[in-house]
Amino acid sequence: MEALIVVERLGRHGELLERQRHRLPAEGSLRIGRGWECEVHLDDPHVALHHASLRLGPDGSLALVDEGSLNGLIDAGTGRREARLEVQGERELRLGACRLRLIDGRLAQPAERPLDAGAVPSRLRWSEAFGWLLAALGSSLLIDWLGEVGEVRSSALLTGALVGGIIMLAWSFGWALITRLFAGEMRFLRHLRVVAIGSLLATTLMLVVQYGSYALALEPVTRFAYVGYWLLFAAVCWRHLKVMGRGHPRSKALAMLALAAAAIGLQSLSLWQPRDGAPQQARYVRSVVLPAVRLRPLQDVDGFLDRAAALEPELVDARSEDEESAESAAD
Template identity: 25%
Template sequence: MDSSEEGRSRIAAPVALIERLDRDGHVLQSTLVYRWPMKIGRSFDADLVLDDPHLAPQHAELDDVDGQLHLRIGQTINGAVVGARHLQAGEVMALGVARALRLGNTRLRVRLASEPMAPEQPLDRHVTRAALEASAPLWRVVLPLLLVSMLVMWFDEWLDNDPGTPVNTYLSAMLMTLSATMGWALFWSLGNKLFQGRLAYMAHLRLALIYGLIWTALDSALPLLAFATDWSFLSHISGVVGAGVLCALVWAHLGLILPGHRVGVTAGVLTMYAVGIGLHIWFNEQRTGQMFTERYVTALPPPSWRLVDAKPTSVLIQDARALKDKLDKQAKEDQGDDAVEVVSGGDD
């Protein structure tokens, strides 16, 4: 607020506030309105002077007519856009409750002093976390997660390799995974720099490490739970759950980059996940005749980990007999396909 506005504020209370917005809807500049009409343009004679080459000297005028706010367009070639309507020179429109408008290349929003104040909106937790991490020491933000992630990667490599495997095998695998994680965080940080004006690399790296640990825990726990409870579907859906964790990570990254578009981002990520899973299941049905790629539980821990009693071998034999008709049908189809290929090859 300049000195002239401070002087007027002692005489009369403001009747409205005009806000200039950026492309994300954030306020760049605000101007108090003490009387109507309010002239807007590039001319110094205007009440609100805007430095926009796409504006006329007296581009538009806001006025209170019988208690309702009206917008009058001056002599301009670009006019104004209010909602889905493009106003030309000389046109008048009652704004009503839709008080967001575009004059030239400038977005404005008008708030009346008489209207009720909108309730406070909750701030996304990722945005709050990123603001705290920007001033926090490195070791408090990322280093603990980084150490835990490296230990988990080392343990996974130890399980996958034979005894006596050289140490450099473990180190190379860990460095490759770590480099991929840091590159992933850098990619999203560049998007943050593009849309928010700040890199926020540590915030994106923290998200990548957290969701990576979550996926590692689920990928290990689901097959073990399937073995312990005899619910094989828990192991079969591990890929679906992994895709969900990846989509949740993308959603969290986009939440930092586009905090003002949370609803659209959520809808887009959910749609992407649903379509991807649907196509995955459809392709599996076409190729293998079942929904999931995994045919059996992949984990084989000690028998003492079982929480349910083992089934007798007669149940296995009975289930195998039930598969006979299906397998015979599949074998005949495969033989028919092979015969067609042989005939086609002979014709060539």
């Protein structure tokens, strides 16, 4: 009994680059290598002329056997070199620098699946992506409007939203070009959706930090908000990498976490490094907030005066030190 063998060549991120179909007779073999006589030709200098043979046994078993090559057969699952790999259903492996997937065509394939009743036509995908973009721009307009303390200038608000939209489109196009280079497709709309949702989440986080820190009188929320922003930025980049390809998910996640940790560490050093003899102070409230938003009770007048009086000795000592320093410098 002959077997239908499907040989797929995969890209670096697991995307399909090429597919070949071959008929393998009973107790026959399929040669794989760089030689012209091989049924599966691989143009790779790290592949031997006759690197391996795919053999069909009398019992119907399918196995890939190394034919004495220098670099051998590397199992994609374990990363170990093997002299023989059994193909049960399908098997991924590496020959030289080529990544292959071998599929036994005798396996039953799944039946056709019905289309979802609410499936969105492809032309509506543009509206979905740009809908997220408009939502992100709307949230940006909202936070800019909340930051206005004087007369609202519509031209300034619209200019800021326009600049933000151009930046998001350019960012998406840059990722689309990288995806085209590595995956063979632009996937611009998917990248646009990722950056738009990321911008919307960043605006939401900004509002939560601003109003939450004021409502609960928690100054550290504002001081350490940059940690959340960098983690969100790393998550957005991770989603962009997933749009490019689904391969190596753990490595991508670890790389983005390392990037966020490095950025958080550098900004922490910058914030805590004293300037002119005093540590930098973060702005507590960046815009006007309604008093009704505050959840923590306000301090009464007597408590405020007591705290001010308690600060007087420290101020006197600081003034004395400044006067002594000035006199020393004059001498």
